[in-house]
Amino acid sequence: MTFEPEKLGQSRSDLAAALRDERKRAGKTQTWLAKRCNMSQTKISNIESGKITPTIVDVELILQTLNAHGSLASNILALARSANTEWQDHWNSRRRGLDKKQNELAGLESASTEFRYFLLSMVTGLLATPDYVRASIADVPGDQSKTIAKKLERQSVLYDSSKSFTFILTEQAVRWPLLPPLAMAMQLDRLASVSRIPNVRLGIIPLAGHISERPLNTFTVYDRRLATVETGTGAMIFRDHRDVTAYLNDFERYRQHALFGDDCRELLSEWAEAFTRQRK
Incomplete structure (x- = not known):
């Protein structure tokens, strides 16, 4: 992955939107996702609203739970990487x-x-x-x-x-x-x-x-x-x-x-x- 310095640390909102959209695409609720990821519903809500930045491990777990694969999952992981780097x-x-x-x-x-x-x-x-x-x-x-x-x-x-x-x-x-x-x-x-x-x-x-x-x-x-x-x-x-x-x-x-x-x-x-x- 190639980093563009001006974009590092600025992708939390994009990551939040991508994870929220992926959950909705899968037809799942925040409560369902939280239970299967062993997270609180509050944490899932804060991730999807951009209030907290999830770790890459958190994002990988969410994507795996939502059965997200291919280029879409790769793009979301790239956003997570940028969001965790400033x-x-x-x-x-x-x-x-x-x-x-x-x-x-x-x-x-x-x-x-x-x-x-x-x-x-x-x-x-x-x-x-x-x-x-x-x-x-x-x-x-x-x-x-x-x-x-x-x-x-x-x-x-x-x-x-x-x-x-x-x-x-x-x-x-x-x-x-x-x-x-x-x-x-x-x-x-x-x-x-x-x-x-x-x-x-x-x-x-x-x-x-x-x-x-x-x-x-x-x-x-x-x-x-x-x-x-x-x-x-x-x-x-x-x-x-x-x-x-x-x-x-x-x-x-x-x-x-x-x-x-x-x-x-x-x-x-x-x-x-x-x-x-x-x-x-």
């Missing part, structure tokens, strides 16, 4: 204001309890010093003081003991010289400090030895329900369990190559010292 481009985010994006992320963090971050090329805002945060959005025109303040404010979620965080960073992400040497050394000290928070695991994949994995993107998985994948021009948001599971599996493979605890902090100390020597 595209957020950077230009639109910047027009709306990056502080609004920070509010969205804070909402996700509030509603989730288990976080997995794979950081391929940069340090994420939750781990960043104020200087690093400022440098990461330096190319965005206008006053970014609100965005910087909200990014730093979000860091308090790391100290919520009801939540757990695992960060995996590549050596490139850690050592990319976004800041002058001394400021980079301070950023690495910040990573070492965060790694000591009890509910935080921070690991680094060093550029040494043999690694058969081929990571392409930075991504975050929230619980087991949603994955966000960063690209050069925006972010894809996946809600279908198969997509989320795929990123969970990727994360587990990368985790096996990462160094945690004292081994991680030893690397950070070594690299921070190297940055400090550059200044001398």
Whole structure:
């Protein structure tokens, strides 16, 4: 299936109408369908009215129950796939204001309890010093003081003991010289400090030895329900369990190559010292 970014996340109403029409074509009631799909009638009603987006598994079950096959079923499944995928481009985010994006992320963090971050090329805002945060959005025109303040404010979620965080960073992400040497050394000290928070695991994949994995993107998985994948021009948001599971599996493979605890902090100390020597 080929995605058109502008249509992603915008097909919930089309999906709702298609499922409703297919049920009516089969001559069945919502109550009949709900009973045979082991769903509530309220859920079927909300799906058909577009109030909730069904998972692809839900849609497959509904189509199977209604004995829908062929191109019609394929088209409805394609709608379900698009409805469970969203595209957020950077230009639109910047027009709306990056502080609004920070509010969205804070909402996700509030509603989730288990976080997995794979950081391929940069340090994420939750781990960043104020200087690093400022440098990461330096190319965005206008006053970014609100965005910087909200990014730093979000860091308090790391100290919520009801939540757990695992960060995996590549050596490139850690050592990319976004800041002058001394400021980079301070950023690495910040990573070492965060790694000591009890509910935080921070690991680094060093550029040494043999690694058969081929990571392409930075991504975050929230619980087991949603994955966000960063690209050069925006972010894809996946809600279908198969997509989320795929990123969970990727994360587990990368985790096996990462160094945690004292081994991680030893690397950070070594690299921070190297940055400090550059200044001398």
